[in-house]
Amino acid sequence: MINIITLDGERVAMALLRDVTYQRELEDRLTLESLTDEMTGFYNRKHFNARLEAQHSGFVRSGLPTSVIMFDFDHFKRINDQYGHAGGDLVLINAARMVQKELRPLDVGCRIGGEEFAIILPNTQLHSAVAFAERIRQLIETMEFTLDDFSFHATVTMGVASFASTDTSYDSLMKRADEALYVAR
């Protein structure tokens, strides 16, 4: 804002400038926090739904493929019972960290439930997504989790699906991935 003021009888212009960098950074941080899971740093279910809906629109418009990998830790309750909640948390945090390292820049890793994760893979056909899911599954299987004097392993069940021309919304893809998850058990 520029004001004209009189100083010592002279008319001068005075500009008021406000540095909003801090405010912008704070707003960006709050937005990011509302979209991410604090424990793993992955995006939360809200962001997952929004991104998948956007990917579905892209698919309808231009036919760009998108696949989704869902995975769920097997018998997670048993891990909590045997190694405590800290043991369960350790599995979720370390597995998410490992998966994050395997993702390409456009991929979106999300924690969509307690021990349930999903990865959105833009521009990825089903067969590539299946190969990637299998690699992740094996990597998790070989991870060793250590807490106090105990070492243990965890396994996941995966489901993979891609958008199809018959999909009326992103929900249809989720249903297929869920069914695949179920069949794999």
Ligand SMILES: Nc1nc2c(ncn2[C@@H]2O[C@H](COP(=O)(O)OP(=O)(O)OP(=O)(O)O)[C@@H](O)[C@H]2O)c(=O)[nH]1
């Ligand atoms: N440690 C820890 N446990 C969690 C968290 N969120 C959810 N859980 C636990 O995850 C367990 C999920 O239990 P279920 O849905 O029965 O799943 P499950 O034991 O893996 O059984 P299946 O899915 O049939 O293999 C519950 O015991 C929850 O308490 C979390 O953030 N940390």
